[in-house]
Amino acid sequence: MVLRYFFKQLLLLPGCLFLLLLLAWFLRRRMPRLAACCFAVGLGGLWLSSAPVAVEQLARLVEREPALAHQQWAGLATQADAIVVLGAGRERDDPAWGGDQASQLAVERLRYAARLAKASGLPVLISGGSPFGEPVSEAALMADVMSQDFGVPVRWQEGQSKTTWENAQLSASILHAAGIQRVVLVTQAAHMPRSRWCFEQAGLQVVSAPVGFISVPNQRPLGGWLPESKSVWQTGLLLNEVAGQIAYPLFYR
Incomplete structure (x- = not known):
C-alpha cells in the first residue's frame, strides 16, 4: 500500500x-x-x-450517476434490503477528539446515509479497513459517528478492505450470508461509477445514492477562472x- x-x-x-x-x-x-x-x-x-x-x-x-430525489427516500425499502456506506479515509490523532476520526468526506457520506436509513428503515453496513495498518478500521470510526452523532445503529461492519474492489467483495460476503442481494450504495458522486461496477461484479444489485457532487455551477467570480x-x-x-x-x-x- x-x-x-x-x-x-x-x-x-x-x-x-x-x-x-x-x-x-x-x-x-x-x-x-x-x-x-x-x-x-x-x-x-x-x-x-x-x-x-x-x-x-x-x-x-x-459524475455519471444521478442523485436520488427526496421523494424516493421512503420507497427505498421496496428497492433494496440494506444501505452500504463506503469508507473515505481518516483524520489522524485529532486532539479535539483524542484520536483518529472519520474524514470530512466520510462524515458527508454518513450524514446522507443516516437520512436514507431513517426515511426507509433499512439496516446499514459500513465498509472500510485500515490501509496503512492502523489499529482501528475506518468502518469502526464511521460506525461510532453514525450511532453517536446521527442516532442510527450500524448492523454490519466490514473492516478489512483496502480498496474499492475489496469493499465490494468483502461486503458482498457479509450481505450474501444474511440473504441480502440488493443494496443502496452511498459514496461520493465521482466515486460512484467505479463503486457500482465493483459491487455489481460482486453479485449485488445496486441502487446508486451518490452525494457530494462537484459538477454543480461553481458560482465563482470571473466565471471560476481564478486559481x-x-x-x-x-x-x-x-x-x-x-x-x-x-x-x-x-x-x-
Whole structure:
C-alpha cells in the first residue's frame, strides 16, 4: 500500500505537474525547446487544475450517476434490503477528539446515509479497513459517528478492505450470508461509477445514492477562472477516479 501510495502521488496531480516543472529546470540548457514545452504544460496544468470552472467541467464527465430525489427516500425499502456506506479515509490523532476520526468526506457520506436509513428503515453496513495498518478500521470510526452523532445503529461492519474492489467483495460476503442481494450504495458522486461496477461484479444489485457532487455551477467570480486551492484537491479526486475507472476493468474481474 505504501508503494502504491507513492506512485499514485507522483503520477496524479499535482505530483506529475511538479515533476514536469522539475524536468524543465534540468533540461533548460541542454534541450531548451523540450524544457519550454515541459514548463508550459506543467504551469498550464497547475492553473487548470486549480480553476473551479475546469474542475466543474471535468466532474461532469466523471459524475455519471444521478442523485436520488427526496421523494424516493421512503420507497427505498421496496428497492433494496440494506444501505452500504463506503469508507473515505481518516483524520489522524485529532486532539479535539483524542484520536483518529472519520474524514470530512466520510462524515458527508454518513450524514446522507443516516437520512436514507431513517426515511426507509433499512439496516446499514459500513465498509472500510485500515490501509496503512492502523489499529482501528475506518468502518469502526464511521460506525461510532453514525450511532453517536446521527442516532442510527450500524448492523454490519466490514473492516478489512483496502480498496474499492475489496469493499465490494468483502461486503458482498457479509450481505450474501444474511440473504441480502440488493443494496443502496452511498459514496461520493465521482466515486460512484467505479463503486457500482465493483459491487455489481460482486453479485449485488445496486441502487446508486451518490452525494457530494462537484459538477454543480461553481458560482465563482470571473466565471471560476481564478486559481483556488480547493480546486486542486478536487481535481486530484476526479483524476483518481478517471484512472480507477480505466484500470479496474483491466485488473479486476
